[in-house]
Amino acid sequence: MQRSVWNTQRPGGARLKFRTFAAFVGPSILMMLLFIAFPLVTVFINSFQVTNPVFTTQEVETCTPGFLTQTCTTEVKTIPVIGDDGEVVTVTEWVGFASYANVLGGERAMSALAGFDFGALLRIDFWKALRFTLTFTLFTLPFVLGLGLAIAVVVNNAARHIKGPVIFVSLLPFIITPVIGALSIRWLFYGDGIVTVWLEALMNTDLSIAANGWAIEFLMMFYRVWHVAPFAFVIFYAGLQTVNQDTLESAIIDGASRWERLRYVVIPHLMPLIVFITLIHLMDAYRAFEEVIGFSSESYRITLQYLTWDYLTPDDAGNRAVSSASASAMLTMIGVVVLLAAPLRRTWRDHRGA
Amino acid sequence: MLMKKLALAGAFALGASTAAMACSFQNDVEVRSLSAGFEAWKAVTDAMAECGNVQAELDQEFRTKQPAAFAANPSLYHIGGVSNGTITPLLNEGTIRPLDDLVEQYGQNLADNQLIRVNGNIMAVAMMVNTQHMMYRSDIFEDLGLEVPTTYDEVLEAAAAIQEAGVVEYPLGATMKSGWNIAQDFVNMFQGYGGTFYNADSTPGINSEAGIQALEMMQALTAYMDPEYLVSDSTYVQQQFQQGKIAMANLWASRGGAMNDEAESQVVGKVGSASAPIAVAGNAPATTLWWDGIVIAANIPDEEAEAAFRVAMEGLDEEMVTANNGDAIWLVPGYQPDEMAQGAIATATSDPAPASYPSTSQMGLMHTALGNELPAFFTGEQSAEETLAAVEEAYTAAAKEAGLLQ
Numbered sequence: 001m002q003r004s005v006w007n008t009q010r011p012g013g014a015r016l017k018f019r020t021f022a023a024f025v026g027p028s029i030l031m032m033l034l035f036i037a038f039p040l041v042t043v044f045i046n047s048f049q050v051t052n053p054v055f056t057t058q059e060v061e062t063c064t065p066g067f068l069t070q071t072c073t074t075e076v077k078t079i080p081v082i083g084d085d086g087e088v089v090t091v092t093e094w095v096g097f098a099s100y101a102n103v104l105g106g107e108r109a110m111s112a113l114a115g116f117d118f119g120a121l122l123r124i125d126f127w128k129a130l131r132f133t134l135t136f137t138l139f140t141l142p143f144v145l146g147l148g149l150a151i152a153v154v155v156n157n158a159a160r161h162i163k164g165p166v167i168f169v170s171l172l173p174f175i176i177t178p179v180i181g182a183l184s185i186r187w188l189f190y191g192d193g194i195v196t197v198w199l200e201a202l203m204n205t206d207l208s209i210a211a212n213g214w215a216i217e218f219l220m221m222f223y224r225v226w227h228v229a230p231f232a233f234v235i236f237y238a239g240l241q242t243v244n245q246d247t248l249e250s251a252i253i254d255g256a257s258r259w260e261r262l263r264y265v266v267i268p269h270l271m272p273l274i275v276f277i278t279l280i281h282l283m284d285a286y287r288a289f290e291e292v293i294g295f296s297s298e299s300y301r302i303t304l305q306y307l308t309w310d311y312l313t314p315d316d317a318g319n320r321a322v323s324s325a326s327a328s329a330m331l332t333m334i335g336v337v338v339l340l341a342a343p344l345r346r347t348w349r350d351h352r353g354a
Numbered sequence: 355m356l357m358k359k360l361a362l363a364g365a366f367a368l369g370a371s372t373a374a375m376a377c378s379f380q381n382d383v384e385v386r387s388l389s390a391g392f393e394a395w396k397a398v399t400d401a402m403a404e405c406g407n408v409q410a411e412l413d414q415e416f417r418t419k420q421p422a423a424f425a426a427n428p429s430l431y432h433i434g435g436v437s438n439g440t441i442t443p444l445l446n447e448g449t450i451r452p453l454d455d456l457v458e459q460y461g462q463n464l465a466d467n468q469l470i471r472v473n474g475n476i477m478a479v480a481m482m483v484n485t486q487h488m489m490y491r492s493d494i495f496e497d498l499g500l501e502v503p504t505t506y507d508e509v510l511e512a513a514a515a516i517q518e519a520g521v522v523e524y525p526l527g528a529t530m531k532s533g534w535n536i537a538q539d540f541v542n543m544f545q546g547y548g549g550t551f552y553n554a555d556s557t558p559g560i561n562s563e564a565g566i567q568a569l570e571m572m573q574a575l576t577a578y579m580d581p582e583y584l585v586s587d588s589t590y591v592q593q594q595f596q597q598g599k600i601a602m603a604n605l606w607a608s609r610g611g612a613m614n615d616e617a618e619s620q621v622v623g624k625v626g627s628a629s630a631p632i633a634v635a636g637n638a639p640a641t642t643l644w645w646d647g648i649v650i651a652a653n654i655p656d657e658e659a660e661a662a663f664r665v666a667m668e669g670l671d672e673e674m675v676t677a678n679n680g681d682a683i684w685l686v687p688g689y690q691p692d693e694m695a696q697g698a699i700a701t702a703t704s705d706p707a708p709a710s711y712p713s714t715s716q717m718g719l720m721h722t723a724l725g726n727e728l729p730a731f732f733t734g735e736q737s738a739e740e741t742l743a744a745v746e747e748a749y750t751a752a753a754k755e756a757g758l759l760q
Contacts, residue, residue, distance in 0.1 A: 060473060062472050071710075102754075
């Protein structure tokens with residue numbers, strides 16, 4: 001339909017069509033190259049390269065204030081060489097997979113793997129982060145789907161005049177800035193948070209939520225489900241509007257219960273949307289980061305994205321591990337691709353079958 | 355942060371109107387500064403703002419922003435607030451300028467003690483010293499007839515006695531939040547036990563007798579703390595004090611003023627200070643000495659540097675110190691040490707005196723490795739030896755990537 005209109009209005013315009021197409025798509029391809037492809041290639045190259053300053057050792061006299069008098073100490077310090085242009089002289093080396101080995105835990109990981117000592121393996125930052133990130137991602141998924149669908153069904157069946165307010169309230173957690181949302185849940189539970197005080201009064205004990213890894217893990221997952229379920233709700237709610245009413249009515253005539261209608265009519269109809277939300281959620285949750293910051297969970301639980309950020313943050317002396325950060329980022333990307341492989345293949349099969 | 359900015363904007367607007375009175379000259383050059391956000395910096399930047407055209411940014415993340423901001427050309431800030439821990443990247447990369455000429459021209463009021471010299475050049479002007487030392491509830495100690503502890507073994511005894519009496523929720527507080535804070539706590543204790551962080555060839559030296567002793571002492575102390583100590587930073591400990599929840603902590607001197615802030619504190623006049631405890635008899639107190647001060651960027655025109663330095667001198671004058679005497683252990687002439695300053699002074703003048711924080715490229719990596727790996731010991735996932743081995747491994751990997759180790 002579209003095509004025939006197009007062709008009749010621009011007869012013999014194959015060249016023009018391509019130009020129009022290019023004019024429309026060109027800017028976004030340029031943007032994608034500039035902001036996605038180029039940084040990705042840079043990160044990829046960086047992960048195989050190490051750039052560091054050339055250091056020299058030099059005797060340095062430093063005087064620091066004490067009370068009344070100064071203390072001057074002379075010591076040999078390792079300091080970077082500054083070139084004629086006033087910049088620090090750096091060298092760049094190709095290191096192969098050294099940065100990947102470093103992120104994965106090097107010899108410590110090898111010996112843990114060789115001895116089948118998973119406890120030791122999980123104490124290495126990367127594996128600790130991978131364990132948590134995977135649990136976090138896969139555990140929250142069914143809750144996001146289930147809760148999203150439940151809210152959608154409830155709202156769909158709600159009386160017309162309260163639909164608006166109910167939708168608004170349901171969407172709120174999704175609208176709130178992630179870190180703020182995480183902080184508000186943290187404040188409910190950490191220290192003498194309101195909920196903690198209630199629980200303490202209820203159970204007559206002294207609780208320290210932030211001193212338990214599993215409690216923090218639970219709160220982080222709870223927060224993620226609370227934050228993302230509205231997204232699933234919006235998508236499902238839209239999907240529910242397109243359910244074939246005739247099919248539903250014939251199901252009712254056939255004596256299908258409310259549950260059977262949901263199970264055999266509505267859910268099959270929503271299947272493509274379920275796959276879509278699954279894809280988005282797997283991608284997002286695997287890159288979890290706000291939770292670690294919001295709940296200060298670094299001592300107990302870290303995510304892969306947090307690990308990359310940690311490598312990238314300069315310390316007080318100004319060192320940052322760019323190569324390890326790049327390797328960590330590449331590994332995260334590989335993880336996302338592996339995770340998405342199954343649902344993507346399913347979509348592809350359905351697409352071809354259709 | 356927003357509140358800080360708003361407050362600053364307010365202070366700035368206020369400052370502009372009274373500029374003629376409070377500042378000795380009218381500043382026409384735009385001057386920007388980036389510093390930490392604790393009380394002393396608020397006092398100093400407010401005083402600088404009185405000269406007009408000063409934009410002060412107070413940000414606790416300054417340490418990660420400063421190196422890149424000063425490396426830009428022109429530099430994004432004229433004045434940097436640094437400490438002996440955070441000056442290293444600026445010195446290493448040559449992004450701050452020697453101040454000898456400016457000090458000669460405008461620094462008549464500075465004490466010689468304030469001039470930070472590196473290889474003979476004045477690279478920074480210090481304004482205050484800071485250290486983690488013993489703060490304690492003097493009323494509780496008096497009621498229970500306890501002596502103020504001078505060693506960590508005595509700290510444990512006093513903590514046990516206070517717990518027995520049940521007067522506070524937790525006898526001890528500590529800045530043990532995972533990351534920078536817990537690493538700093540370990541650095542204090544490790545130096546107290548006489549350890550060496552790294553050897554002359556940059557290889558790590560942390561997995562030693564001193565390392566294990568330091569970890570074991572820290573763990574013994576945690577028995578008397580709020581179990582949530584791994585999320586407890588300086589502000590958290592300060593609030594625990596202010597709300598009367600703890601009786602002792604080895605806390606930053608710069609937090610002392612807040613104990614007597616009537617708007618926040620329920621323990622005004624009840625907190626005393628003493629020297630940081632000693633870990634092993636004969637050693638220096640288990641803490642490190644710090645100074646805070648200002649530096650001027652290298653990548654700015656000389657006129658702007660001159661204006662920035664003059665503004666900074668106004669911020670560091672006697673008038674500012676008199677108005678904000680309790681906010682820090684000032685090095686600026688005119689400072690009257692108060693009750694709260696006694697702890698810091700006792701710490702710094704003890705014999706032998708604690709070393710200042712060893713600020714080097716290696717130490718930066720070591721601090722990060724400690725901050726990331728130590729929590730596993732306190733959550734019980736790893737033994738002390740395993741933890742220290744993990745720290746050494748993390749340090750070695752990072753040092754190789756940074757080019758410090760081959």
